[in-house]
Amino acid sequence: MKHQQSPQLAVLQGRAMQQGLWGLLRHRIYNLQLLRMDATAALIVSLLLIPQSLAYALLAGLPLQAGLYASILPAIAYAFFGTSGVLAVGPVAITSLLTFSALSPLATPGSDEYVLLAILLALMSGLCLLLMGVLRMGFLTNFLSHPVMSAFVSASAVIILLSQLKGVTGIPVQSGTLPEMLYSLYSGWQQLHLETLLLGLACILFLYWARHYLAGLLQRFGMKPDLATLMGRMAPLLLLVLTTLLVVMTRLDQQGIKIVGALSLGLPTLQWQMITPGVLLSLVPMAVMISLIGFAESVAIARTFAARRRQQVNSNRELLGLGIANLAAGASGSFPVTGGLSRTVVNHDAGSVTPMASLLTGMGMALVLLFFTGWLYYLPQAMLASVILVAVLSLVDWKQPLHLWRYSRGDAWAWLATASGVLLLGIEIGLLLGVLVSLGSWLAKNSKPHVAIVGRVPGTEHYRNVQRYQVELHPSILSLRIDESLMFANAQEVEERVLQEVSQHPEVRHVILMGSGINHIDASGVEVLEQLNQLLKEQGIGLHLSEIKGPVLDRLKLINLPEHLNGQIFLTQHQAMQALTRVDEKA
Amino acid sequence: MKHQQSPQLAVLQGRAMQQGLWGLLRHRIYNLQLLRMDATAALIVSLLLIPQSLAYALLAGLPLQAGLYASILPAIAYAFFGTSGVLAVGPVAITSLLTFSALSPLATPGSDEYVLLAILLALMSGLCLLLMGVLRMGFLTNFLSHPVMSAFVSASAVIILLSQLKGVTGIPVQSGTLPEMLYSLYSGWQQLHLETLLLGLACILFLYWARHYLAGLLQRFGMKPDLATLMGRMAPLLLLVLTTLLVVMTRLDQQGIKIVGALSLGLPTLQWQMITPGVLLSLVPMAVMISLIGFAESVAIARTFAARRRQQVNSNRELLGLGIANLAAGASGSFPVTGGLSRTVVNHDAGSVTPMASLLTGMGMALVLLFFTGWLYYLPQAMLASVILVAVLSLVDWKQPLHLWRYSRGDAWAWLATASGVLLLGIEIGLLLGVLVSLGSWLAKNSKPHVAIVGRVPGTEHYRNVQRYQVELHPSILSLRIDESLMFANAQEVEERVLQEVSQHPEVRHVILMGSGINHIDASGVEVLEQLNQLLKEQGIGLHLSEIKGPVLDRLKLINLPEHLNGQIFLTQHQAMQALTRVDEKA
Known part of the structure; x- marks a missing residue:
């Protein structure tokens, strides 16, 4: 809706927004002016995606290049099959955590077996989403009530925060429930690496500052508000450049600061013989859960932006789009993807008009993968961890249960059950517990009629x-x-x-x-x-x-x-x- | 409400009906006229209870005297702690079937171990009911929706019918799911015992005729309609006498007709050492299920009759009453009890006014146990089986699913899921399936708002x-x-x-x-x-x-x-x- 240059363009833009990529090509609505707008958005999203995609691969326990893979084909596939013109599909924090939590009990993170399992998980999620689309089961996500999703996101964010403390402290934090993580943090404190900690803290402070004040600063220097906000969001890319230069110049990697190193492109040798029916079966529940949660998050984002543009989102078509995106993720040797909020916001603010922006983003990331991975060699891992930390910090919402308690005890209990379940018993049990408490409290309300x-x-x-x-x-x-x-x-x-x-x-x-x-x-x-x-x-x-x-x-x-x-x-x-x-x- | 003799008595009767047994004694409302009414009802119910209690013990897989035990202390206990002035508590068909289905996989029906397990089951059901009363969890039975209960009763009745075919044919019908029972009936047909079959058919025809035509016949002979209806309901007792005399006179027992034989009064040697935590744990789900279903049936009956008398039933007090009745059942070496419909109807029609009738019924059954069990020696078991067969035949309601289908598909599915679950997968799974389908269909309805x-x-x-x-x-x-x-x-x-x-x-x-x-x-x-x-x-x-x-x-x-x-x-x-x-x- 922004950057409107002429009435004719505005009309064209309006018509283009209503169309999927196929529609654009069929009706020949698309022109160079629209392309320029979509390309600008795609460029900005791609630049943001470089640090984000690496960070989420790290979170998911995969080799970093898997994050880049997850940003190419899935985004292109979604452009063709999805319904939202603005949704940015790729690796996101919650599905990365779910991937890690599903696979880390089965294989060593980063190993070839682990990569293979991640691919399987992505393929199975894709199939699951397609199946839900065909059977018109999108309504299933309705059972993830607002308190349950809110508590799930908050508690997952806490788990992610703790798991990423390793990257900014050097202390090996065991993955698991909250008490296990806290205990391993406590018992491993001697392995604190001072240089890593200092670099990590500096990154966090910079990102935090940039998130809240950079846009204002740029405006004061005369930048237009929209552009300043967008530039403020690009702080992770700036930090990526700065920290890489810092390491190159001071050779901090020789002080024990971990760097990204050489990304080994291409797929690892896949040992397909390790896929047994038992392994497949054990992945099913997690694939279903990733599908449901990924879809719920994604469709909520798509719906919000569609409403702003006075458009519609078709849940069943969305399932198809996300399903194929996940199949593409699996096919390109990567892990489950879904629509992410922060990148969608950037995509919208940067002026994307049609799904062409998503297609171009995927192509941009392909260029990064082909020509620029060498430049990431000296990127310190602490910087990636700090990107995750600052991103998920905003997901923790501890005021929610108090707010809920005042409004409805039943909903507050559902929140508490989910959050404490996720933190103390594990992600799946927590989610299940929350859904059951939601159902129970609703029926209890129904059973005492006024x-x-x-x-x-x-x-x-x-x-x-x-x-x-x-x-x-x-x-x-x-x-x-x-x-x-x-x-x-x-x-x-x-x-x-x-x-x-x-x-x-x-x-x-x-x-x-x-x-x-x-x-x-x-x-x-x-x-x-x-x-x-x-x-x-x-x-x-x-x-x-x-x-x-x-x-x-x-x-x-x-x-x-x-x-x-x-x-x-x-x-x-x-x-x-x-x-x-x-x-x-x-x- | 019937047999009102004077206005004063009617007033007294009204006040007496509002009181529990304690209230009657405390307020000295009770008098000889009321006692005469309650005693008449108690006499008639006791006479009906003789064949019924023996039959339900047979159905539950217990020695026949356990049926008599289940009719004494539980009825007396309920008189003191229950809230309904008319509910007749004792052995009933559905809880007897549940008892059999819970215990027959664990021990040989009729054995000492089996009796011990039945006692445990009764005690645990009692505790479960008391706990539900204390925690005010009576609302839990609300989750047994009408279609689920209806299907459960119909399907259970079919299972009971098949299991009792043994008694009237001599063919050993294996207990289990519908296909298993049908197969064992088919494969055992050579063991058909002609004399038993003829006697059984005669009993069934007589009971069926009596149920539908006896009352009319008696009226035509000048009996008052109320009394004629009541006498019609006493047909099982008449049949008991007739068939016993028949066996005594023709010595049919020497032709292979099974008779009741000597009832061994007193408890068997209880081998308490066989009660392990494992056994107790395995009984818990069945005890919970018997409690829920028994309570649901019982409270529905109590509520119906209370409404007719413009009285109230307190669900939590009912839980207390039934809980103590089950503890009493366990303590007297018997099996789980609850309020039964047919006996409650007789109790009401026979003019019972207060819980005193229940107390007197229990005492009447004690007299039967002490002085009249010898008279039951020659009673043919086929007669008892036919009592069960005719009683449960009226519970099967196959029109219900059609009726439901026309009104609401979701409810019809809940019915079908429960019925087919009970018949094909087992009682517990069937019930659980039905509850889940009920919940699901309700939520589905809620999720498509108009x-x-x-x-x-x-x-x-x-x-x-x-x-x-x-x-x-x-x-x-x-x-x-x-x-x-x-x-x-x-x-x-x-x-x-x-x-x-x-x-x-x-x-x-x-x-x-x-x-x-x-x-x-x-x-x-x-x-x-x-x-x-x-x-x-x-x-x-x-x-x-x-x-x-x-x-x-x-x-x-x-x-x-x-x-x-x-x-x-x-x-x-x-x-x-x-x-x-x-x-x-x-x-």
Whole structure:
């Protein structure tokens, strides 16, 4: 939406944004001006991707070049098959952590076996995403409730932070649960490497400063705000250059500072014979988890940006795009990828218009891989670790549980269960625990329905809760508003409440259930209605319904409930009261 | 409620019904007239219990006297601690089957080890029920949805039917899944015992005839309808007498007809050393399941009868009552018990007024045990099997899935999953499967929220779905009614729907979400509201809410949502439209 140069371009841009890459090529909408905008965005994203992709490969436990591989074919594949014109697909922090946590128990990180397993994991995630797309199972990610995802991201960020302390301290931090990591940090403190620590701290401080103040500084020097923000985001690239030069000039690598060294391009010798059914099976749950979480994150980002551009995201097409991107990641000897937030923000801010930007980014990274990897030889690993540290620090959100606690205990428990599960029991168990607590707390909420006796607000046709309003009641008519769908978890509760109110009002001759809050009635709910109908009939009491929603009533008619109801169904509560009081007065 | 003799008695009866046994004794309400009524009911129930209790012991795989034990102390204990004045607690078909299915893999039915395990199971069920009562976990049975319970009972009845074919044919039917049972019936057909078959068929025909026609016949002979119905229900006792006499006179037992023989009173030598932690642990899941299902059945019966008497049932007190009844069952060397439907119906029809009837029934069964077991020596086992067969035949309800299918596919799937699970995979797996399908189908329903564009019904203050009614719309205002609570399973769907409608109406400047169907908003729902608020704000569109329910709004205020909403919250949809069209006209 920015950098609009002419009205004609704006219109063209609008049309181009609605199209996928195929559409652009087919409809010949694309022109040089749009290409210039997409190419600029692609250049900036590629430059940002150099340090990021290496850092995420490090986090995933893979040889650094795998990070570059993961940024080429997947981005190109997504350009062709995805639906978002702005989503930047490639290695991201959470899926890298999930990859590490899946594979490190099975093989030594960095080894040829490990690379092979990572490839398998990417391929399986790709298949899993495609399958979800074909079966229209995208809705499954809906079960990752907001508290669960929030807690998962925060707790994962803590795990990542601790794991990357190795890079900026030299202390070998054991991967595992929080207590295990803390213990290994404590017991290995003698291996603290002072030079690494100093370099790491300097990098972190620079990145932190740049993230918060660089853009402001550049603006004060007269740069346009948009450009200044974008330049501020490029700080990791600047740091990459600076630290590489520092190492080259001072030969810090001879002081024990670890450097990237020569990247061995090409795939390692893959020992395909180690792929046994057992290994494949053991990867399935992790592949499913990476697919679900990667997709959930990615589609949320795509949706946010689509809304800003007044566009739509098609979940099932997204599954296809991400699925093929992961197959491409596997095919190019890399690890699972998904859409990343920070790069998407940069892509958007840098003015990308169409998926062409993603295609060009992939091609840019191919150029880096072909011609510039030699330049990375002296890059200190501490710099990469600091990139990860600063990136994930912003993901930790400890205020969330307090915020949730104030709003809803159930959601807060889901957050706590997920976070403590991930930190203390492991990532998978934590996530599962969170989903179960979410489900449980939702059902618990559903199982305690709010049932209010309602009366008429004097002089109006409105009927309100007697406990909140001054209302008129009729002695022989009991009106109960049920603020919940009738379903198995609450049907008996509703029956008990209704019977209780009836037994406390022995003079009642008509019961009206007001259904303005009933969105569904399941078979257990129907059973309870029929039971109530029967029991009240035996006592000579009529059971009436009012304000039942159209779709709910349609369904009740399917089983002829209205016909054997010992009472009537009224469109509104007021009509019910009028009809029944009239009958009552005649009697 | 029946047999009312005088107004004073009716009043006394009403007061007595409201009291537990302790209350009766404390308040000295009880008198001889009430005692006569309770004693009559107790006598009739005891007579019915003789064949029933023996039959259910047979079904549970226990020595027959265990059925008598299960009818004494548990009934007395429930009289003191339960809340229902009419519920008849003792051995019932479903818990007997569950007992058999839990224990038959662990020991030989009828053996001393088996008896010991049954005792343990009863004690553990008792503890489990008490624990559920203390922790107020009675709501757990709500998760056994109506389709699941219905399918479970029907499928269990089929399993029971097949298992009891042994008693009326002599063919040894292997216990297990449906295919296993059918196969063993097929492969064992040479062992068909003709005399047993003839006797069994005669018993079944007699019971079936008595159940449907005896009462009518007695009425035609001048008996009062109530009494005739009651006598009709006593047919099993009559059959017991007739078949015993038949065996005594014709010595059919020498033709290979199996008879009950001598009941060995007293407990077998209990080998307590065989109780290992492993055995205890393996019984836990079954004890939990028996508790849940027994409680669910029992409380449903108690509730139905309480409603007929305009009384209340307290779920947590019921858990206490049934828990102690099961402890009593264990202590008297018997197996798990619960409230049974057929006996409760008889108890009610026979005029029981207070829990005293249950106490007297227990005492009556003690007399039977002490003085009359010798009379049962020649009772043919085929008669007992036929009692079970006819009783459970009425539990099979194959029309239910068709009925459900018409009303709700999700519920029909839950039924089919439970029934086929129980029949093909085993009772526990079937039940678990059913609960999962119930939950899944409910969430699936929740995850596809009904969102309608609403407009004003001309000339009124009513706003209705544009697709169902002729309504007026305003070009710059989009009103969406969301007929679902906002929760994690549908929050993103709602966001997508709202954004989709907005992107299809580019002229819209205000969006009103009408919340008459929103009963809850969980944290994921709040997140989506905030996200929508932000995205619409960026596009210069106001987000307003109308008809938000009191409790929902209270909660939103806790997190100050109304303050940072880019729009207003209106009490009614009409107020919202009036305010916004006014603003719009001014602008």
